[in-house]
Amino acid sequence: MPRAFFAIALPEPARNALILARDTILDSDPSWAGEKWVQPANLHITTLFLGEMTENGLRDAADAARRALADMTPYLVSIDSVRATPSLRAASMLWATPSTASDPTAGLASLLASACTSCRPPARHRGFTTHVTLCRTRERRRISAEAIDAAASQLRSQGDSASVSVAAVTLFTSTLTKRGPIYDQYAVIPLAG
Template sequence: MGINQRWSGEGAIRAFVAVPLPEDARSCVEGVQRRLRGFAGVKWVEPENFHVTLRFLGNSPPELVQRLAQTLLRTLSDQKAFSLTLAGVGAFPSARRPQAIWVGVSEGKSRLEELARITEESAVASGFAPEERPFRAHLTIGRVKASPAPSGLSAAIMAEAEGAEIATITVENVVLMQSELRRSGPIYTPIECFPLARE
């Protein structure tokens, strides 16, 4: 269902552009979570919400989101599908002071960065302010709510840091998502899907 059918132009939409994960890859990433779940004070991302963010849009007017959707349909149409390998675990701002725990990207990273560049250029062309932070390819799996971080969490993250390959996916689609923040956790709803060209 396109954005024209979903909104009449009233109110702001909290949205982002991302690469979704297929179910088998979500199960592999969930295995990493399970090895770290013994620590209190961490809010873990639900597996159905796993994704690699290309551009966070924040709360935006529907007409701006619609314009971006139309732009991405054009700018992403000639991008080819590619393999992306998830590997290693880390944290922002660092494993010693973890606030967000993530799974990293190895193979396919340059292609992912290219998608992020195209998405950023499309967002700016559609009227969004430029993103000041550089793109860092990652998949967030948990957010640390406790301060300081639970004892032993840093060591556990560093033990996973040089881990083996977690999953390899074929990036075939980019999705524009709505994010609704609720007490039980965010609800993500696809607004528009942008298929990449097949090899």
């Protein structure tokens, strides 16, 4: 049974900007080259993870999302910052994030979570942060503030390329393979507001 999640798909210019940010990190700290970097085609903003889903569950989740997002207005989000999470001293992931706190993606994620309560197993609540996962580490490790700052500067220098016009949310299925996950679009749900 495939895993499923809702996400904001990134256009090619945004993915290219994120690849340049990744390359900047690797230029600053080549020891990160052996970590698990997300493949460019798989870069996205996850808005709700659903877990393993049957075909009926996928259909129900897509229908619930259509109803929940029917009145939401499209918006723009700028991915112009980079952070190590949970900290620079013990990073388990590197994220690209918006630098502004006024990002409507948290509201979108909340609408999806409320709409899909019956479509997925109960999840423990974690605060939502708009982000694109760039890298997962094999073990927590240190990264320099200089590498993070350089990557963020690289993103900001890309201007509009690092901005994403959010006019739809995609329901993806994910199949894990030895070479990494393979994502398939199940449904694209437009923001119709």
